[in-house]
Amino acid sequence: MPANFRIPRSSRALTRTHKAAVAGVATLGAAAIAFTAVPGGAHTTASADTVAAPVQIGSQPVKDVKASVTDQLAGTSVKIQAIEAKKQAAAQHKARTAAAQHKAEAAARHKAQAAHKAAKAASRSAERPRMETVAAATSYGNNLDGWIRKSLSIMRQHNIPGSYSGLHRNIMRESSGNPAAMNGWDINARNGIPSKGLLQVIQPTFNAYHVPGTSANIYDPVANITAAANYAAHRYGSIDNVNSAY
Incomplete structure (x- = not known):
């Protein structure tokens, strides 16, 4: 190179200018990279001075939530x-x-x-x-039919069995329907206790089987029939079962 050849002074100035341009390009590139890193739809107008506050999870809020639950x-x-x-x-x-x-x-x-x-x-x-x-x-005739019917009514009241025919049959055999009849010749008469009345009842038997509500007179027709029927019921089951001396 010729000794008198000199590089112009302006070359150093260009060099500084170039450096400044390079620095600016670098700055723009960094800004572009930062811009592209922002998610879509996010706002990019925030200034550099705006800095998000760091999220801190302290123990006290967690305790409060737990206590509330x-x-x-x-x-x-x-x-x-x-x-x-x-x-x-x-x-x-x-x-x-x-x-x-x-x-x-x-x-x-x-x-x-x-x-x-x-x-x-x-x-x-x-x-x-x-x-x-x-x-x-009820009125009953003062005759054999009436005496039998009245006796039957009293017998029913005292649950003494017997029928009209059974009474009538035995009365006719014993006294022929005579309420004053008395046997003076049989063994009872010889013993001093003759049979009396319609059904020829001796006094001890009449007294033992006398039915309350009837006369105490052994010759009373109704009392005699009822006492004899009561005696026959106890010994034979019913006056209807008697067909001979009893």
Whole structure:
């Protein structure tokens, strides 16, 4: 190179300019890279001075959330217990009500049964005097037929068996229908206790089998028939079973 050749002074200035341009291009490139790194739809107008505050999770907020959840669970448990207690109380009340109703119904049935029995007994008591009154009011002839029929009425009241034909048959055989008849020749007469009346009854037998409500006179036709029928019922089952001396 010729010794007198010199590089112009302006070359150093260009060099500084170039450096400045390169620095600017680098800065623009970094900005472009930063811009492309921003997600789509995000705002890019924030200034460089705006810096997001760092998210910190402290222990106190977590504790507060846990306590709140615990309180809510405790409140729910209390509510459930209250509901269950109400259900149990309602069930117990229903059971007590049903038991009381059952007891009342049983008492009502018992009372009704007792009233029915009492009414039935009263009806029977009222019916018995009515029947006896009707029997007493019935008039019977003062003859053998009337005596037999009246005796049969009294016999029914005292549950003494016997029929009209059975009485009539034995009366006719023993006394021929004479209420004053007396046997003075048989063994009873010889022993001093002669047979008397329609059915020829001795005095000891008449006294033993006399039916209340009839005359105490052995010669009374109705008293004689009824006492003899009562004696025959105890010994033979019924006056109808007697066909000879008894």
